[in-house]
Structures are given as C-alpha cells and as structure tokens.
Amino acid sequence: METQTQFFRDTWVEIDLDNLFKNVKQIKEHTPKDIAIFAVVKANAYGHGDVQTAMTALEAGVHGLAVAFLDEALSLRRKGIEAPILVLGATRPKDVKLAAEHHISLTVFQEEWLKEAEKYLSASDLLQLHIKCDTGMGRIGVRSIEELKSIERYIENQPIFQFEGLFTHFATADELDTSYLEKQYSIFKEMMASLEKLPKYIHSSNSAAALMHKKTHFNAIRIGIAMYGLSPSMEIKNKLPVQLSQVFSLHSRLVHAKELLAGDKVSYGATYESEETEWIGTLPIGYADGWIRKLQGQEVLVNGKRCPIVGRICMDQCMIKLPEKVATGTKVTLIGRQGDNVISMDEVAAKLETINYEIPCIITNRVPRIYIRNGELIEVSNKLLSSSGLTPR
C-alpha cells in the first residue's frame, strides 16, 4: 500500500465505499423502479469526498447528483463526472453561462433572476432549470401560485431556458409527527396542479421523506444522509425500513504514552490532574482538524476499549487516559468500530449537542481521506499535498 508515501501524519478518515454502495443499493430496493434517485453530494459529500462518493453512488445505480453551489458542480465536472447534476441553492445570474456549458441544471425561484440570467446566455445555449417552491421551509423558493405560473410562462417563452424540474423541501420529514409535512405536501400538490405542463422531474423527498413517506416520491428523490449510513434523526432511527452502515470513520495513532504520577497535570490550563499513577497517551489530532474543544471527555477506542479524552483539546493534539501501558503507534479510533465496540457518529453528535450531519462536515481538509472499495485501499486524498507535486494525485 502506498499510504505511507501519501500522508505523513497518523490521523486519517477512512471512507468505506463498500458501505456506501450497499446503502445506495438498499435505498434503491426500497424505492419504486421508475423513481430517479439524485445522490446529494454537496459539501464535499458531507465531508466524505465528492468525486469518490459520486462515482460509487452512480455505480450503485443513482440517476444523478445534487449539490448546493455551482462551484461544487463544476468541481465534479472537472473530475470527469458526466451524470446529470442539479444545483439546489441559488446561483448568480452572471454565472449561468458556465452552468449551460457544463450541462448543469440550476434552481430558479425569482422571475427577476431569469430576466437577468438571459443577458448572459446566447441563442445557442440551453439552460436547464428546476423551479423551487417554498411550501413551508422558509428558505428559498416561490411562495405563490401566481409567481410560479409567471416563472413557468417566462421559461416556456424563452428557448434558451428549459423547464426541467419542480421541487420543494420539507422542514420536518425527520419527525414522527407528520402534520407539518402533510401541510407542505398539499401546498406542493396544489402548486404542481397549477402548471400548464409538468416538467421531467418532480421531487420533494430528502432521505427522511423518501424512506418514511412513499407518497412524497413523485418521480425523483434526493438522498443525502441515508447514503452515508446515518439516520436523518434520532426520532426515526429505529423506524427506518433499511439497514444502513456508517461510511465515515476517524482514526489516529498514539504518538506518545507516558506514566504520570498523582498530582501531575495535563494540557492548557493544567485543568486535568492525575489522581493516581496513570498512563496518558497523546494523539495527533486537535481542534484545527474539527476535533473541537467541546469533545473533551468524549471516549475513543484503543485496543477495543473506551478511553476518555482528558484535559483541554489543543489545536493539533489531545490526550487520552489509557487503562494501562500502550505502545506508541497503536491505532486509536475516534469515530468507528474496534472489535465489538463502536463510537458512532450519533454518539459524537450527542456529545456536541448537534446532529450527525454536522460531524463529518466539520472534520477539516487537514485530515486525509483514505478510500476502501471491494475491501481494498484504492485511493488516498490528502488536500494538503495534492497540489504540491509530492503525491501522484
């Protein structure tokens, strides 16, 4: 394996593309055949790696990809991805030419935007558009039938625009109480019914809606979190109709272990004090990697056993309390499995009083990602060195 030559620090994220493939396959099996699945790979695929995730999801049979911003779509095109890509967020009118050139579909929700955008396109261009309806999320989208109809008319009368999709987004699809979702669903149905002509794609489901509420499928779904093997919320975690496996795990190695005597202190502020003779290990990961200071007290796995982080987490390092003397170089798992013991994304999210979505996103680019496919290491992505000439990629 080439790993040693491609990163030089003992902290890494492992992306299990086999689990990703299995998750997509399961979601596919749970979804009627005529429904197009868009894999949501925004934010570098929730920190998992955009192109590797996209390629594996496409291999597993998704129809297309969705991202938040045009830059993310262009990044995928530059890496050779040819599948349909939809930008879910707002794009500046002056950038639409790039989208048209690269066959990237954009989201529209203002007539003014169309009037501005057409100035940047020539007669030979074709810009594919999805109209976003705000049915209760209050983020972006058309809020009235009149607005929707006039945007539809504008698109249909301008040959450089193609009306490709209509969509909305649910605010509470991950909750057991479905009343607000029902409200949004019926508003969306009404908006859809007001159209002169239905576009190719009609979509409203994120992972939670797609898995829990089949009627929200229309003819396309947008799957993010479930593909990464995580539940959209704790509330529906035990109700999901598919068995998901976590894709992202985080590991490090002990770079030092020492015996402290009672009264010895650890880290900034000298806030941790040994009560007795204790083995303290040092890990080369800290808050600059997204392993933030609030994770003090969180447990990690060493030789399959849980060990707490003690003392304040530093920018690049943190300390753990070991049950006994452990050799330097021993693998430490911060998120993931060692033997029968697991530290799940949900556990780390709970410790940080947040949702699992946020955790892989905040593990920064300083931490290399290694990719496993068919049980083998297939790629190391080290953003620090990828443009330095030190690595082949």
Ligand SMILES: *Cc1c(COP(=O)(O)O)cnc(C)c1O
């Ligand atoms: C991020 C996002 C999704 C994916 O949501 P998950 O809960 O991760 O499945 C779908 N649609 C839109 C508009 C989004 O912004």
